Amino acid sequence: xxxxxxxxxxxxxxxxxxxxxxxxxxxxxxxxxxxxxxxxxxxxxxxxxxxxxxxxxxxxxxxxxxxxxxxxxxxxxxxxxxxxxxxxxxxxxxxxxxxxxxxxxxxxxxxxxxxxxxxxxxxxxxxxxxxxxxxxxxxxxxxxxxxxxxxxxxxxxxxxxxxxxxxxxxxxxxxxxxxxxxxxxxxxxxxxxxxxxxxxxxxxxxxxxxxxxxxxxxxxxxxxxxxxxxxxxxxxxxxxxxxxxxxxxxxxxxxxxxxxxxxxxxxxxxxxxxxxxxxxxxxxxxxxxxxxxxxxxxxxxxxxxxxxxxxxxxxxxxxxxxxxxxxxxxxxxxxxxxxxxxxxxxxxxxxxxxxxxxxxxxxxxxxxxxxxxxxxxxxxxxxxxxxxxxxxxxx
Amino acid sequence: xxxxxxxxxxxxxxxxxxxxxxxxxxxxxxxxxxxxxxxxxxxxxxxxxxxxxxxxxxxxxxxxxxxxxxxxxxxxxxxxxxxxxxxxxxxxxxxxxxxxxxxxxxxxxxxxx
Numbered sequence: 001x002x003x004x005x006x007x008x009x010x011x012x013x014x015x016x017x018x019x020x021x022x023x024x025x026x027x028x029x030x031x032x033x034x035x036x037x038x039x040x041x042x043x044x045x046x047x048x049x050x051x052x053x054x055x056x057x058x059x060x061x062x063x064x065x066x067x068x069x070x071x072x073x074x075x076x077x078x079x080x081x082x083x084x085x086x087x088x089x090x091x092x093x094x095x096x097x098x099x100x101x102x103x104x105x106x107x108x109x110x111x112x113x114x115x116x117x118x119x120x121x122x123x124x125x126x127x128x129x130x131x132x133x134x135x136x137x138x139x140x141x142x143x144x145x146x147x148x149x150x151x152x153x154x155x156x157x158x159x160x161x162x163x164x165x166x167x168x169x170x171x172x173x174x175x176x177x178x179x180x181x182x183x184x185x186x187x188x189x190x191x192x193x194x195x196x197x198x199x200x201x202x203x204x205x206x207x208x209x210x211x212x213x214x215x216x217x218x219x220x221x222x223x224x225x226x227x228x229x230x231x232x233x234x235x236x237x238x239x240x241x242x243x244x245x246x247x248x249x250x251x252x253x254x255x256x257x258x259x260x261x262x263x264x265x266x267x268x269x270x271x272x273x274x275x276x277x278x279x280x281x282x283x284x285x286x287x288x289x290x291x292x293x294x295x296x297x298x299x300x301x302x303x304x305x306x307x308x309x310x311x312x313x314x315x316x317x318x319x320x321x322x323x324x325x326x327x328x329x330x331x332x333x334x335x336x337x338x339x340x341x342x343x344x345x346x347x348x349x350x351x352x353x354x355x356x357x358x359x360x361x362x363x364x365x366x367x368x369x370x371x372x373x374x375x376x377x378x379x380x381x382x383x384x385x386x387x388x389x390x391x392x393x394x395x
Numbered sequence: 396x397x398x399x400x401x402x403x404x405x406x407x408x409x410x411x412x413x414x415x416x417x418x419x420x421x422x423x424x425x426x427x428x429x430x431x432x433x434x435x436x437x438x439x440x441x442x443x444x445x446x447x448x449x450x451x452x453x454x455x456x457x458x459x460x461x462x463x464x465x466x467x468x469x470x471x472x473x474x475x476x477x478x479x480x481x482x483x484x485x486x487x488x489x490x491x492x493x494x495x496x497x498x499x500x501x502x503x504x505x506x507x508x
Contacts, residue, residue, distance in 0.1 A: 101415030162414060200417045208421035215416055224416055226409035 002249050004182040011142040011174040014181055015081070015107045015167070016041035018149035020051050021189035022105070025076035028056040028067035033119045034171040035083040035109040042079075053079075061086035065093035065106075072102035073211040075201025077153070080104070083171060084111035087125045091132075097164045098133025099228060100211060103156030103196070104164040106134075107149060110273065110324075111171040112360040120361020121171040123272065123325040127334045133228055135165040135235055136302040140276045142179035144299070145169040147246060147254060150184070153193045154242045161235040163228075170274040172361065184250060192249060236303045256305035258297045261287060262312050265294025267376035268350075270309070270339050271322040272298050275357070275364050279322070282369035293373055298335065306342035313343060316350045317380035320372045322392070324358045332356075332389055351385035357392035368393045399423070425473075429456070433476030435497040437469060443487050444494035450480035476500065 007014075016038045019027075027046070029039040046055040054071075058064045061082050072078045082090060087108055097104050110126050112118040126136065135155060139145035145167065152165040169175050184192075200209045215221040236256075243254040260280050262268065269279040276297040283293035296312050298305070313319055321340070323333020330337060332354035340352050355372060358364045372392065379385045398420060413419050439450075446466060451459040458474035460467050476497070484495035 099415065100417075200414070200419055207419070210418035211415070213416045213418055220404075220407065220412055223407065223409040223412055227412065227414070230409065 002188040003185040004250065005185075007181055007183050008178050009142060009181060009183075010037070010176050010178055011139065011145040011169040012037040012109070012176065013041060014142050014146035014183065015149050015169065015175075016045070017183055018146050018189070019079045019081075019105070019107070020045050021150070021184070021186050022077070022079065022153045022193050023051055023190065024053050024079040024105075026054045026056065026068070026071035026078045027080060028058050028064045028071065028078070029080050030058050030061050030064045030082070030086060032061070032083045032086040034111060034175045035081045035086070035107065037175070038081040038107055038109070042081075061089040062093065065090040065097065068104045068106070069093060069097050069100065069102055072097070072104050073100065073201075074203045075198040077157075077196040078102075078104045079106070079153075081107035081109070083109040084113055084119070084125045087129060088113060091129075094129055094132035094134060094164075096212075099224070101162045101228070101231065102164060103153075103162055105149070105152045105156055106164065106166050107145075108166050108168040109171045109175045110168050118360040119171070121173050121274070121324070122359045122361065123323075124359070126166065126168050127325040127327070129166065130302060130334060133163065133232065134302060135161075135163055135232065135239070135300075137165065137167050137300055138272045138298065139167070139169040139174060140274055140297060140299075141181070142169070142174055142177070143181040143252070145174060146181055146183065147250065147252065148299075150189055150192070151239075151242050151246050151254075153196075154246075155235065155239050157196050158235075158238050158242070161231055161238050163231055163235060168273075173274040182250065182252075188249065192246065232303050236305070239300060239303075254299075255308075256298075256300040257308050257312060258299060259294065259312050260297075261292070261294035262296055262316075264292055264315075266292040266317045266380050267319075267373055268294040268296055268313060268316045269320050269322060269369070269372060269376075270296045270298065270313070270335065272301065272335055273324065275322060275324070278364055278366055278369050282366055282373060285370075286373055291373070291377060301335075304338050304342070306338065309339055310342045310346055313339075313350055314346050314348070318351045318353070318376040318385065319343075320353050320355055320376055322355050322357050322372070324356075326356060326359070351379050353379070353385050353390070355390045355392040362393065365393070401426075428472045430458075430470075430472045430474050430476075433474060434500050435476045435478065436471075436474065436500050437476070437478065437481050437495050438498045439466070439468075439495045441494075443490045443492060445485075445487055447485065449483050449485065450495060453479050453483045455479060
């Protein structure tokens, strides 16, 4: 029988716990704030003999992802973690891991990118990786960070998918705050994830293979990209199915998106990560005042659940998309662009406005959420939707 | 020979290729003629050669052909002209030079090679 223990812990510790339970073979890791406690915990588990992984102390994140690719091609289950500049340093390897179809699982503590130097939360790092071919999951809470990490291994290694997965949580807010969470017993997680049996393993001397080959001019590069695209498209139902299986075991809801009050919402905020709680708090307040407010949280960003989002927003009058990262020079932030695009084919489209918020950990207060809902109520009441990009709360 | 029928490779659809550009069998590089990009070729003077077979050991493309423990020539379909054999070929003191040297591709070769 599945047995869960209630703990008071941080997102990072719970991600490390999930990775320990997944029992990876190789952990190539390099510390960076605010991810460090994940790799510290994993190093401790290895030192204590609680997992039998090969822990590789590398000299940079570039090397961490290179080692992860090598180990995964060799046939190992590989887990690692990074953040911000570290993720940026992995950039070329992220594409390689996905193109080679290696089921690596990596945690990212979402953090701003320099300059100026800043170690606090925003989504600039992870949104920069959105086109690398990785599956990307976002967590609102430490509990979600744990659950996302558990299912990441199943998704990555699923024979219809075989793609790397990034499981993420907001730096400091979720990675370092003590939160209440339920942790599943080791045996149940081990059984849920199962063993990884690689089809093409470099260490399988009985059937030698070559990884990392060439497909240049006149070669099938284009076709390989098509099959990579097919794989991430196929991952959508797989993620839903695996999330549903995990949900049945742990008793917590788990969807690609999570709506609050969306059944009859007239004004709604679309948001990713830890800010969903703030939005929900204010939406609840407004409901008491008779405002039909809703929140749509996106938990899986790649693949992007466009149809589900369009379905959830189709009856809404005014929608605010909150982006915790910039796409400088674009019409708005990445979540805004994709959400707005998802709504294009609807017969009656809601008004959609964009807010950039919380960059570099700048405070996301309830008053800011009230202001957004206030703007939305004006628009829903017949006011014009501003096309101006708002830096929410910036002086 | 590859166990794959590659005759219609140019018609393969995306999902027919092995996942992630993996080559799921060993040794099929023999099917690909890679000697075409050679700009210099190794020339071996059989008189100077001591049959030490260092060239056979160091050739990265197994393009040094050996029969009855004797170096007999090169596999020109796969020698890419890297020059490792010429570089490693030891000086024969009797002649004061080594047996293998690199010559421009296309130049006329002496008898015997």
